[in-house]
Amino acid sequence: xxxxxxxxxxxxxxxxxxxxLSPDTVAAAxxxxxxxRPPAYVQESHIRTARSVREDGLFVPTWVGAAFDVxxxxxxxxxxxxxxxxxxxxxxxxxxxxxxxxxxxxxxLGAGAVRLRREVVGAFEDAQRLVTHLQDRxxxxxxxxxxxxxxxAAVVRPDCTSVYMAFDHxxxxxxxxxRIPAEVHEFYAAAVEGRTVAQPPAxxxxxxxxxxxxxxxxxxxxxxxxxxxxxxxxRCDGQLPNFPVDLGLDAVEGKLPTQKLLQDSLVGARxxxxxxxxxRPFGGSLVGVLAATAVLVREIAGTSVYRTVVPFxxxxxxxxxxxxxxxxxxxxxxxDLSDGAGFEEALRRxxxxxxxxxxxxxxxxxxxxxxxxxEFRPRSPDLYSIVSFVDGRGVPGSxxxxxxxxxxxxxxxxxxxxxxxxxxxxxxxxxxxxxxxTGPALRSMERYLEGLRETVSRVARAGGx
Numbered sequence: 001x002x003x004x005x006x007x008x009x010x011x012x013x014x015x016x017x018x019x020x021l022s023p024d025t026v027a028a029a030x031x032x033x034x035x036x037r038p039p040a041y042v043q044e045s046h047i048r049t050a051r052s053v054r055e056d057g058l059f060v061p062t063w064v065g066a067a068f069d070v071x072x073x074x075x076x077x078x079x080x081x082x083x084x085x086x087x088x089x090x091x092x093x094x095x096x097x098x099x100x101x102x103x104x105x106x107x108x109l110g111a112g113a114v115r116l117r118r119e120v121v122g123a124f125e126d127a128q129r130l131v132t133h134l135q136d137r138x139x140x141x142x143x144x145x146x147x148x149x150x151x152x153a154a155v156v157r158p159d160c161t162s163v164y165m166a167f168d169h170x171x172x173x174x175x176x177x178x179r180i181p182a183e184v185h186e187f188y189a190a191a192v193e194g195r196t197v198a199q200p201p202a203x204x205x206x207x208x209x210x211x212x213x214x215x216x217x218x219x220x221x222x223x224x225x226x227x228x229x230x231x232x233x234x235r236c237d238g239q240l241p242n243f244p245v246d247l248g249l250d251a252v253e254g255k256l257p258t259q260k261l262l263q264d265s266l267v268g269a270r271x272x273x274x275x276x277x278x279x280r281p282f283g284g285s286l287v288g289v290l291a292a293t294a295v296l297v298r299e300i301a302g303t304s305v306y307r308t309v310v311p312f313x314x315x316x317x318x319x320x321x322x323x324x325x326x327x328x329x330x331x332x333x334x335x336d337l338s339d340g341a342g343f344e345e346a347l348r349r350x351x352x353x354x355x356x357x358x359x360x361x362x363x364x365x366x367x368x369x370x371x372x373x374x375e376f377r378p379r380s381p382d383l384y385s386i387v388s389f390v391d392g393r394g395v396p397g398s399x400x401x402x403x404x405x406x407x408x409x410x411x412x413x414x415x416x417x418x419x420x421x422x423x424x425x426x427x428x429x430x431x432x433x434x435x436x437x438t439g440p441a442l443r444s445m446e447r448y449l450e451g452l453r454e455t456v457s458r459v460a461r462a463g464g465x
Contacts, residue, residue: 182397243308304338
């Protein structure tokens with residue numbers, strides 16, 4: 001799915017309709033007892049960071065979402081039933097947190113208590129005014145420090161309806177968003193035809209949170225995984241790494257800069273296939289993108305040792321495959337190219353680093369930081385920079401993403417880190433990046449994008465041959 005923001009996802013005018021949890025549902029949640037299943041470490045870190053930034057006087061929206069079309073004249077009652085049934089399928093969406101003397105306590109609604117309220121907002125004839133309204137609504141309704149923290153919207157037109165779904169990041173990851181269009185379409189078709197969807201239940205992310213946290217809490221600061229992270233952090237001067245190019249952050253020292261989005265098609269399907277073919281003996285396109293990045297940051301900024309944290313999914317068991325949640329861990333890698341090594345040798349070194357450290361993704365980074373005794377008080381919504389690669393071609397319905405104007409949505413607001421997403425879709429490779437809104441950062445990121453495109457194209461020619 002192409003990753004972009006609400007401004008670039010082809011929003012078209014129409015009649016806006018919104019769905020939120022009903023007042024009765026919200027009132028029922030207020031009286032619930034504590035659910036003993038704790039937050040995942042990634043959830044707690046995300047929400048505590050949002051709270052810390054808010055206490056510093058800055059509101060930083062961090063929602064993510066999905067957008068896609070429903071062709072033809074829509075049946076709003078059927079769409080509401082589809083959204084309701086899809087929400088019930090994923091327990092994390094009816095689970096939230098309260099603060100109790102600095103401790104996050106979970107509560108979880110029973111499925112029978114969940115009701116959606118539909119509101120017809122009105123007709124929008126101007127696309128930009130509609131974009132602004134959607135962004136403002138999602139900022140408030142999908143707030144990390146509130147509950148419920150998601151909102152569904154539809155822009156209705158006679159021939160096609162566009163659906164927009166926004167969530168606080170604590171409930172979803174990229175893979176969750178990838179699955180939404182096909183799942184909602186399936187529930188919608190069932191609602192129109194008056195039948196139920198025949199599929200096994202999805203695993204509960206709330207259950208996963210409990211299991212992962214129990215495993216993480218068995219580890220102490222003497223564990224080998226913690227030792228590896230300790231060495232990595234020490235080589236990063238006691239911090240977690242940012243993207244190692246000039247980002248112009250000295251000029252905005254003391255405040256969190258606004259961010260911009262850089263988004264473009266990287267290469268087409270043929271070149272993406274050639275690049276994958278060349279990189280496959282070394283581990284595939286992820287390794288290729290990281291190797292290219294290591295070479296490029298040396299060329300752009302003279303950074304001969306590339307350090308980053310690589311995101312990996314933690315859906316190790318089949319029961320989590322269809323589940324909505326934030327199933328992501330991080331793997332620290334270091335790639336030393338100070339000897340002038342080129343792309344192919346960088347491939348070997350990235351592969352070796354990932355093989356050596358891949359199992360570190362099982363340990364939540366927030367747990368590691370706690371065990372290290374590091375006094376991290378995050379002032380940015382991102383703890384570290386990432387370069388992420390996702391191949392979405394195997395996701396159900398992915399062959400229709402282009403036809404259905406399907407997008408994964410980012411909220412670009414504030415932050416001093418660079419986050420890069422490279423996505424493999426049937427049409428090729430897509431690039432998106434959030435970066436601090438400074439002149440040096442823009443120049444660095446444009447050089448990186450063009451360098452990555454040139455590298456992929458050159459390697460693809462060799463891979464195709």
